[in-house]
Amino acid sequence: MVQSAVLGFPRIGANRDLKKATEAYWAGNLSQTDLLAEAKRLRLAHWKIQKDAGVDVIPSNDFALYDQVLSHIQDFGAVPERYSNVGLDRIDEYFAMGRGHQKGGVDVPSLEMVKWFDSNYHYVKPTLQDNQTFSLTSNPKAVAEYVEAKEAGINTRPVLLGPVSFLHLGKADRGQSVEPIDLLEKLLPVYVELLTKLKEAGAETVQIDEPVLVFDLPAKTKAAFKPAYEKFASVAAKIPQLVFTTYFGDIVHNLDLVPKDVYALHVDLVRNPEQLETVLSALGPKTTLSVGVVDGRNIWKTNFKRAIEVAETAVQKLGKDRVIVATSSSLLHTPHTLASEKKLDPEIADWFSFASEKAVEIALIAKAITEGPASVREALEANAKSMTARATSKRTNNPQVKERQSKIAASDYNRKSEFPSRISQQQKKLNLPLFPTTTIGSFPQTKEIRVQRNKFTKGEIAEAQYDKFIEQEIDMNVKIQDELGLDVYVHGEPERNDMVQYFGERLDGYAFTTHAWVQSYGSRCVRPPIIVGDISRPAPMTVKESKYAVSVSSKPMKGMLTGPVTCLRWSFPRDDVHQSVQAEQLALALRDEVVDLEKAGIDVIQVDEPALREGLPLRAGKEREAYLDWAVKAFRLSTVGVEDSTQIHSHFCYSEFQDFFHAIAALDADVLSIENSKSDSKLLGVFVDEAYPRHIGPGVYDIHSPRIPSEQEIKDRIEEMLQYLKPEQLWINPDCGLKTRQWKETKAALVNMVNAAKFFRAKYAK
Numbered sequence: 087m088v089q090s091a092v093l094g095f096p097r098i099g100a101n102r103d104l105k106k107a108t109e110a111y112w113a114g115n116l117s118q119t120d121l122l123a124e125a126k127r128l129r130l131a132h133w134k135i136q137k138d139a140g141v142d143v144i145p146s147n148d149f150a151l152y153d154q155v156l157s158h159i160q161d162f163g164a165v166p167e168r169y170s171n172v173g174l175d176r177i178d179e180y181f182a183m184g185r186g187h188q189k190g191g192v193d194v195p196s197l198e199m200v201k202w203f204d205s206n207y208h209y210v211k212p213t214l215q216d217n218q219t220f221s222l223t224s225n226p227k228a229v230a231e232y233v234e235a236k237e238a239g240i241n242t243r244p245v246l247l248g249p250v251s252f253l254h255l256g257k258a259d260r261g262q263s264v265e266p267i268d269l270l271e272k273l274l275p276v277y278v279e280l281l282t283k284l285k286e287a288g289a290e291t292v293q294i295d296e297p298v299l300v301f302d303l304p305a306k307t308k309a310a311f312k313p314a315y316e317k318f319a320s321v322a323a324k325i326p327q328l329v330f331t332t333y334f335g336d337i338v339h340n341l342d343l344v345p346k347d348v349y350a351l352h353v354d355l356v357r358n359p360e361q362l363e364t365v366l367s368a369l370g371p372k373t374t375l376s377v378g379v380v381d382g383r384n385i386w387k388t389n390f391k392r393a394i395e396v397a398e399t400a401v402q403k404l405g406k407d408r409v410i411v412a413t414s415s416s417l418l419h420t421p422h423t424l425a426s427e428k429k430l431d432p433e434i435a436d437w438f439s440f441a442s443e444k445a446v447e448i449a450l451i452a453k454a455i456t457e458g459p460a461s462v463r464e465a466l467e468a469n470a471k472s473m474t475a476r477a478t479s480k481r482t483n484n485p486q487v488k489e490r491q492s493k494i495a496a497s498d499y500n501r502k503s504e505f506p507s508r509i510s511q512q513q514k515k516l517n518l519p520l521f522p523t524t525t526i527g528s529f530p531q532t533k534e535i536r537v538q539r540n541k542f543t544k545g546e547i548a549e550a551q552y553d554k555f556i557e558q559e560i561d562m563n564v565k566i567q568d569e570l571g572l573d574v575y576v577h578g579e580p581e582r583n584d585m586v587q588y589f590g591e592r593l594d595g596y597a598f599t600t601h602a603w604v605q606s607y608g609s610r611c612v613r614p615p616i617i618v619g620d621i622s623r624p625a626p627m628t629v630k631e632s633k634y635a636v637s638v639s640s641k642p643m644k645g646m647l648t649g650p651v652t653c654l655r656w657s658f659p660r661d662d663v664h665q666s667v668q669a670e671q672l673a674l675a676l677r678d679e680v681v682d683l684e685k686a687g688i689d690v691i692q693v694d695e696p697a698l699r700e701g702l703p704l705r706a707g708k709e710r711e712a713y714l715d716w717a718v719k720a721f722r723l724s725t726v727g728v729e730d731s732t733q734i735h736s737h738f739c740y741s742e743f744q745d746f747f748h749a750i751a752a753l754d755a756d757v758l759s760i761e762n763s764k765s766d767s768k769l770l771g772v773f774v775d776e777a778y779p780r781h782i783g784p785g786v787y788d789i790h791s792p793r794i795p796s797e798q799e800i801k802d803r804i805e806e807m808l809q810y811l812k813p814e815q816l817w818i819n820p821d822c823g824l825k826t827r828q829w830k831e832t833k834a835a836l837v838n839m840v841n842a843a844k845f846f847r848a849k850y851a852k
């Protein structure tokens with residue numbers, strides 16, 4: 087029979103239960119015991135959902151209190167000493183690596199956190215030493231959770247991140263020079279020990295994730311697969327059977343690296359259905375193929391007909407016993423259940439499927455193949471009906487939007503003048519000192535703000551009252567910036583629930599949800615709006631708040647928008663129209679907003695594009711160039727409608743600039759702020775080598791952690807930056823917005839930042 091498998095289930099729970107529990111624990115309002123009990127409750131609930139859905143292969147160890155890679159770091163004894171030797175218990179050590187720890191005389195920043203492939207999820211980077219050793223902890227999480235499920239009557243398939251991916255996704259610690267992949271020999275015994283324990287506990291198969299196989303890999307990493315999987319083959323009798331798992335891309339270019347003797351191979355056929363033929367012809371004679379046909383990255387109902395066709399192609403070649411139908415990747419990137427969405431228009435809700443519904447889908451697809459379509463006839467018919475309804479719906483099509491798109495001219499992509507002329511006109515207006523200080527946009531989203539917004543959303547307070555509240559927040563933010571002595575102000579974004587969701591809610595062509603949360607990092611979640619049709623802007627979206635902010639401020643005030651590519655990437659995009667078309671529609675809507683802000687007297691406008699880098703296709707080549715072409719065009723289309731004297735800023739976090747610099751330069755923004763505090767300042771070298779003439783603010787401190795950076799630390803960072811950048815092009819700002827922080831630490835950090843800037847201002851004053 088064809089089995090059904092889920093590669094991973096979202097862990098936050100139907101009501102962001104995990105977020106609430108961890109945050110309560112951090113605040114000292116929940117005991118460790120209660121935190122662990124809540125985590126257990128969630129795991130059991132999620133296993134039960136999948137079991138009830140009829141899924142054959144249910145994952146375990148897909149859970150994590152903060153991040154699954156971080157859990158591996160701890161279980162493998164790869165905890166840097168600064169966390170392991172300061173007397174923290176296991177849970178606090180874990181959170182210290184994830185979010186820093188500044189309490190009880192301990193002061194450690196967090197480990198670096200970066201994007202998980204091309205998703206909006208973030209993982210903690212394994213951070214390794216030259217003399218790194220590994221050892222398995224006494225009660226490894228993978229074993230404990232396998233046993234826990236078994237005791238609940240569910241025989242799961244544990245998920246592990248494979249050794250090559252674990253090392254490839256890691257880095258040398260600051261000041262260390264080890265190449266992580268060179269540590270393979272030392273790491274493998276830990277995997278063997280862990281796999282052996284899983285087998286002893288009863289696990290028959292293990293999902294071993296090697297997603298790095300979708301990248302273009304350096305020779306050394308490629309060479310690591312053979313010894314790693316030969317080692318596992320040599321102890322095959324002692325360990326579970328391995329399902330070698332890849333996702334988020336095709337593996338055709340690395341097919342020779344797939345071990346021939348593993349029990350099964352999983353490939354993502356949602357992203358790259360065309361790889362099936364090649365993969366099938368290269369498969370080992372006994373290997374089972376796990377075909378990923380239910381999208382783990384988006385919320386559209388699966389097209390059963392298409393999914394079954396794909397799976398049948400594999401069945402014809404391999405037979406039913408050698409095919410597993412599965413989700414394309416973990417469902418971590420999808421919301422918990424559609425059942426919570428009481429406010430969605432039923433016509434549109436019929437097009438969607440969230441994690442719990444996807445579990446049902448995958449079981450149905452397996453049944454359709456094993457027992458024949460007649461066994462699930464009703465479900466197939468209902469599915470076909472939904473597909474037709476969506477394809478023919480009037481809701482998705484807006485001729486006026488298409489008409490405008492067809493009229494875009496080459497001149498719509500260019501500013502009036504080049505940067506040198508622009509910056510002098512801007513400087514006349516803005517009169518900024520050397521080393522201007524600014525922040526990235528958001529200020530703390532306090533409990534009070536959320537409560538007021540919640541009341542407003544529920545209709546408990548009137549719009550006028552809510553608007554008044556927002557104005558008071560803006561007043562307060564301006565006053566605080568006066569006191570801090572910042573140079574370019576922000577209004578603080580108090581009116582925004584999220585930088586993407588907020589715009590989605592104000593644009594036509596979008597649907598939005600009430601409970602569809604997805605984990606972004608640690609306890610932080612997002613509720614991506616859903617692009618269902620052609621996008622347009624019925625009315626200005628941010629002008630009212632920005633105009634008010636300018637009216638109460640004596641310093642330049644930045645207008646604040648989320649760029650077209652980030653709006654696209656952090657929404658659930660349509661899958662029936664190319665992403666470039668959706669980005670262009672967003673760009674046109676934002677262009678009107680930018681021009682309206684300028685008309686309202688806003689001289690500095692920041693258009694954030696933190697997701698531009700994450701959208702970059704994972705492999706170099708034509709696809710990448712095509713992406714950069716439309717992404718850069720979308721940004722330019724949205725920003726260049728202004729006068730030379732209006733200063734355009736853009737912001738990037740989570741960006742590795744080495745392979746990306748030319749695109750950033752091509753945006754032609756006047757000022758860039760980038761995340762930098764966790765990276766080696768050497769990386770700023772690209773801006774020198776490539777002679778970047780415009781202004782730039784590399785972040786001077788990390789905003790993900792409550793830890794307060796000292797003035798000296800910030801000065802040291804600036805000093806390093808000055809080795810690469812000219813004083814007259816350098817801005818001083820944090821890595822990113824401050825919405826996740828408390829006011830107390832925000833003020834303390836910004837005082838130190840402003841003082842550090844003043845120090846250099848005095849030093850360079852002539």
Ligand SMILES: Nc1nc2c(c(=O)[nH]1)N[C@@H](CNc1ccc(C(=O)N[C@@H](CCC(=O)N[C@@H](CCC(=O)N[C@@H](CCC(=O)O)C(=O)O)C(=O)O)C(=O)O)cc1)CN2
Pocket residue numbers: 206531533536537539540582583584585586587606607609610611612613656825826
């Ligand atoms: N979309 C997106 N992706 C991003 C980022 C981002 O800002 N947005 N930043 C980067 C890092 N990722 C982040 C992701 C989320 C958050 C974040 O702060 N999320 C908030 C939720 C933001 C939100 O939508 N808030 C809503 C809902 C708030 C809420 O919880 N309301 C309560 C009711 C009010 C109460 O009693 O607290 C409820 O619904 O139950 C609002 O403010 O209106 C959180 O998890 O806490 C930060 C960074 C990369 N990716």
Ligand SMILES: [Zn+2]
Pocket residue numbers: 526696737738739821822823
């Ligand atoms: Zn940012």
